[in-house]
Amino acid sequence: MSTSAVTSTSTNGSTASGARQALGSDLQNFLKLLTTQLQNQDPTAPIDTNQMTQQIAMLSQVEQQINTNENLEQLLAMYTSAQIGTAVSYIGKQVDAEGDKGLLKNQQANFVYDLESKATTVTVSVLDSTGSVIYSANTVQMEQGRNEIGWDGRTTSGATAPDGVYSFKVTAKDGAGKEIKATTYTTGIVSSVDTQDGTTTLSLGAGLSVALEKVKSIRG
Numbered sequence: 001m002s003t004s005a006v007t008s009t010s011t012n013g014s015t016a017s018g019a020r021q022a023l024g025s026d027l028q029n030f031l032k033l034l035t036t037q038l039q040n041q042d043p044t045a046p047i048d049t050n051q052m053t054q055q056i057a058m059l060s061q062v063e064q065q066i067n068t069n070e071n072l073e074q075l076l077a078m079y080t081s082a083q084i085g086t087a088v089s090y091i092g093k094q095v096d097a098e099g100d101k102g103l104l105k106n107q108q109a110n111f112v113y114d115l116e117s118k119a120t121t122v123t124v125s126v127l128d129s130t131g132s133v134i135y136s137a138n139t140v141q142m143e144q145g146r147n148e149i150g151w152d153g154r155t156t157s158g159a160t161a162p163d164g165v166y167s168f169k170v171t172a173k174d175g176a177g178k179e180i181k182a183t184t185y186t187t188g189i190v191s192s193v194d195t196q197d198g199t200t201t202l203s204l205g206a207g208l209s210v211a212l213e214k215v216k217s218i219r220g
Contacts, residue, residue, distance in 0.1 A: 087193040087200050087212050094219040097210035099186030100167045107153040111168045116181040118144045119172040127167045165207045
């Protein structure tokens with residue numbers, strides 16, 4: 001059994017913290033400049049108070065925006081932590097997520113699709129990384145709702161496809177030959193959880209992962 005893991009990647013410090021430091025430096029320079037101007041102003045031509053007031057107001061607005069950004073960053077951090085807590089509970093479980101990928105490992109891959117209604121014929125095609133169809137066959141999995149089929153890695157030519165990630169598509173039709181909507185899903189057992197820049201992803205094996213927000217169902 002593979003070792004479960006949770007990793008988190010983020011940049012050092014926050015954008016708001018950096019902006020606050022810059023604002024603090026600008027404010028100090030502004031106050032020094034203002035003090036010097038007041039000390040050396042010409043009594044007959046005093047500093048324009050309207051302009052000075054506008055500059056102070058502008059600095060105040062910038063500070064308020066930084067405060068807002070800091071609050072938003074705190075909320076984002078809390079949301080990310082909550083996401084990780086939820087995602088960790090998925091480790092070791094099978095998830096179905098929006099997508100059309102499957103992982104072939106040791107000559108075994110699983111593909112999941114949902115049919116809008118019961119079909120008479122269903123064709124599943126497997127595509128390689130170039131988009132070329134390497135395997136296509138009819139299946140008896142034609143019920144309305146969720147269907148799952150396995151693929152042993154055998155291509156149409158009889159060769160064995162190497163382990164890796166493959167995409168697939170499903171074509172379903174009813175008895176009159178009318179196409180039935182088929183929604184594909186990426187499925188697999190969650191082995192680890194990763195988060196980067198506020199996005200949490202679930203690893204389903206080498207080279208295959210899905211975003212937490214794309215998960216549609218979980219199976220123990």
